[in-house]
Amino acid sequence: MSKVDVSQLVDNKTGRQSRTIFHEQDIYEQEQERIFGKCWLFLAHESQIPDPGDYFRTFMGEDEVLVIRQKDQSIKAFLNTCTHRGNRVCKSDKGNAKQFTCSYHGWSFAADGALQSVPLEEDAYYNELDKSKFGLHPVCHVDSYKGLIFGNFDPDAPSLVDYLGDMKWYLDVWLDAMPEGTELIGSTQKVEYPVNWKLPVENACGDGYHIGWAHAGVMTVATSMNIESLSLGNTKVDSSTAMAGGGMNGHSIISSLDGQSGYAFYPDPSLPVSYLEANRDTVVSRLGDTRGKQFWGSQINMTIFPNVQMLPGLNWFRVYHPKGPGKMEMWTWAMVDKEMSDELKQTVLDNVCRTFGAAGMFDNDDGENFAACTSQNRGLQTRQKDVYTNMGLGKEYTHPEMPGVISDGLVGEQNQRYFYRRWQEMMAAKDWSAVPNYNNLEEANATEGKIDE
Amino acid sequence: MSNSLPFKNTVDIETYLAFQALLYKEARLLDQEDYEQWLAMLADDIHYYMPVPARYLREEKKQAIKPLDAHIFNDYKKQIELRIARFATNLVWSENPQNAINHTVTNIEVFPTDVDGEWNALSVVTVLRSRLDGVEKRMVVSRDDIWRIEGDSLKLAKRNMLFNHTVVPDSNLNFFF
Ligand code: FES
Ligand SMILES: [Fe+2]
Numbered sequence: 001m002s003k004v005d006v007s008q009l010v011d012n013k014t015g016r017q018s019r020t021i022f023h024e025q026d027i028y029e030q031e032q033e034r035i036f037g038k039c040w041l042f043l044a045h046e047s048q049i050p051d052p053g054d055y056f057r058t059f060m061g062e063d064e065v066l067v068i069r070q071k072d073q074s075i076k077a078f079l080n081t082c083t084h085r086g087n088r089v090c091k092s093d094k095g096n097a098k099q100f101t102c103s104y105h106g107w108s109f110a111a112d113g114a115l116q117s118v119p120l121e122e123d124a125y126y127n128e129l130d131k132s133k134f135g136l137h138p139v140c141h142v143d144s145y146k147g148l149i150f151g152n153f154d155p156d157a158p159s160l161v162d163y164l165g166d167m168k169w170y171l172d173v174w175l176d177a178m179p180e181g182t183e184l185i186g187s188t189q190k191v192e193y194p195v196n197w198k199l200p201v202e203n204a205c206g207d208g209y210h211i212g213w214a215h216a217g218v219m220t221v222a223t224s225m226n227i228e229s230l231s232l233g234n235t236k237v238d239s240s241t242a243m244a245g246g247g248m249n250g251h252s253i254i255s256s257l258d259g260q261s262g263y264a265f266y267p268d269p270s271l272p273v274s275y276l277e278a279n280r281d282t283v284v285s286r287l288g289d290t291r292g293k294q295f296w297g298s299q300i301n302m303t304i305f306p307n308v309q310m311l312p313g314l315n316w317f318r319v320y321h322p323k324g325p326g327k328m329e330m331w332t333w334a335m336v337d338k339e340m341s342d343e344l345k346q347t348v349l350d351n352v353c354r355t356f357g358a359a360g361m362f363d364n365d366d367g368e369n370f371a372a373c374t375s376q377n378r379g380l381q382t383r384q385k386d387v388y389t390n391m392g393l394g395k396e397y398t399h400p401e402m403p404g405v406i407s408d409g410l411v412g413e414q415n416q417r418y419f420y421r422r423w424q425e426m427m428a429a430k431d432w433s434a435v436p437n438y439n440n441l442e443e444a445n446a447t448e449g450k451i452d453e
Numbered sequence: 454m455s456n457s458l459p460f461k462n463t464v465d466i467e468t469y470l471a472f473q474a475l476l477y478k479e480a481r482l483l484d485q486e487d488y489e490q491w492l493a494m495l496a497d498d499i500h501y502y503m504p505v506p507a508r509y510l511r512e513e514k515k516q517a518i519k520p521l522d523a524h525i526f527n528d529y530k531k532q533i534e535l536r537i538a539r540f541a542t543n544l545v546w547s548e549n550p551q552n553a554i555n556h557t558v559t560n561i562e563v564f565p566t567d568v569d570g571e572w573n574a575l576s577v578v579t580v581l582r583s584r585l586d587g588v589e590k591r592m593v594v595s596r597d598d599i600w601r602i603e604g605d606s607l608k609l610a611k612r613n614m615l616f617n618h619t620v621v622p623d624s625n626l627n628f629f630f
Binding site for chain 2: 091092093094096186187188189190193194195214216217218220221222267329333342346349350352353354358359361364365366368369370371
């Protein structure tokens with residue numbers, strides 16, 4: 001199949017995107033190959049599969065995979081498809097198993113993927129089947145970063161730590177703030193949306209702009225703390241009280257800098273806020289003043305390219321699975337610090353479900369907007385027009401301590417621009433050697449403009 | 454041959470019909486978004502609960518619901534009132550224009566409980582939601598209720614729900630079951 005030329009579909013300098021990227025089937029197929037086939041994709045949290053034989057069924061792009069904890073505590077992942085005729089091997093969402101037996105002809109696979117037994121092996125295969133050649137197809141790289149397990153289909157992909165790059169400095173504000181780290185709690189909350197997968201990602205990347213307006217109803221009734229960098233009805237904001245960081249190989253963050261507003265949407269934030277204050281010194285000693293005092297506890301959105309988002313404070317962790325250009329499934333969990341008391345964990349889980357769950361009062365405002373941003377592009381005339389993320393163009397700067405390209409405020413579109421720049425870079429590159437690396441700003445400046453050449 | 458049944462109903466026919474009428478009325482109030490009257494049908498200590506469903510192998514079903522588990526609804530009166538207050542702001546854009554909704558209540562069974570003045574009512578509610586431009590969403594929920602006599606009316610004290618769908622099929626649940 002010839003490749004789609006993406007050079008004119010996104011323009012980072014003007015913040016322009018062609019609407020075709022939310023609609024065209026061939027662009028979608030190219031995303032499966034060049035983004036979901038090459039990037040590190042979230043599989044599961046280590047806390048979801050603690051014991052040998054524990055498994056979790058999930059997706060990497062449209063490919064269904066099975067993530068399994070091994071006897072030696074390492075983790076492997078396989079395509080969830082039988083090597084005989086292609087049936088699904090495991091149908092349960094999660095569980096613990098010694099082997100996985102296919103429901104079609106009964107082939108049975110061990111937790112390490114090896115084909116263990118084949119019915120009628122002697123009578124019908126005359127003992128001539130080389131079972132060693134028919135193990136489950138492995139995901140070639142599986143690695144963890146501070147509790148988060150990722151997989152990668154590309155043998156030539158950079159290592160996971162290199163892939164996360166500068167973003168690790170920010171990720172650690174949650175993943176490494178407390179000595180015991182984090183865990184995901186509750187079963188997976190899954191919602192299907194008639195939405196292109198990029199729209200919710202760009203939204204949580206950096207779109208503080210929509211919060212005061214799209215969520216005006218719930219903001220009116222459920223805000224218990226003032227966030228100066230956001231305002232109800234978008235009447236005014238104080239940009240100096242928050243930051244956006246983007247350009248880090250597609251990963252990004254927006255954050256308030258007050259150290260507690262993450263809990264502003266709790267009806268009663270006293271329990272989480274007292275947890276923050278009781279542990280503030282520990283976190284400062286581990287992460288330093290900037291991250292310990294200004295970031296930890298703040299309203300934060302973090303994005304790991306291409307499809308993972310985590311909001312410490314609101315404490316949700318989310319992955320978006322593409323299901324065709326006009327459909328995606330959103331999976332949400334509550335993520336908590338292991339050190340939190342059971343009471344606080346329950347409070348956090350309740351709040352996650354009530355704000356960003358299936359009947360979440362915030363989330364229930366977003367779906368309809370994303371859906372129409374997708375469906376309007378079915379119109380041939382409509383999709384020949386462009387859409388823009390051009391707020392605050394040219395206001396980016398660098399910061400002596402904070403990695404990435406920085407802008408002021410939660411209300412901005414810088415991170416969305418860098419998300420689409422990365423999308424374009426990945427879509428244009430036939431292998432990783434053609435993908436620019438922005439792991440420090442000097443390099444970023446050196447490679448700036450490469451796409452436009 | 455006698456014309457009477459060889460077994461006793463769980464409740465007398467009057468009680469059964471009263472519950473049928475009650476559940477139909479509740480369905481109508483929800484269809485009409487008459488939340489003021491619906492709230493008046495709820496006991497002050499109502500617990501309105503719907504866990505997140507998941508698919509496990511039958512032999513592993515025991516792990517299906519854990520103490521710390523995610524839910525779609527886990528509301529007491531305060532939280533229900535908060536959801537209603539959100540609708541009442543008229544700032545929930547996805548509900549404007551109004552979505553047509555029908556709660557069809559079926560499979561009603563009524564049982565007496567060990568507590569005086571309290572009944573257990575089981576039902577299935579099928580919600581048909583007609584959204585913009587012909588989009589229709591259908592959701593099925595089984596309900597396990599406790600209704601209690603308070604003064605001269607019955608109040609909903611507890612509703613445990615099972616949502617049939619492991620993947621929620623609509624982009625919002627801006628309504629009640
Ligand atoms: S397809 Fe799995 S055993 Fe035949
Ligand atoms: Fe939103």
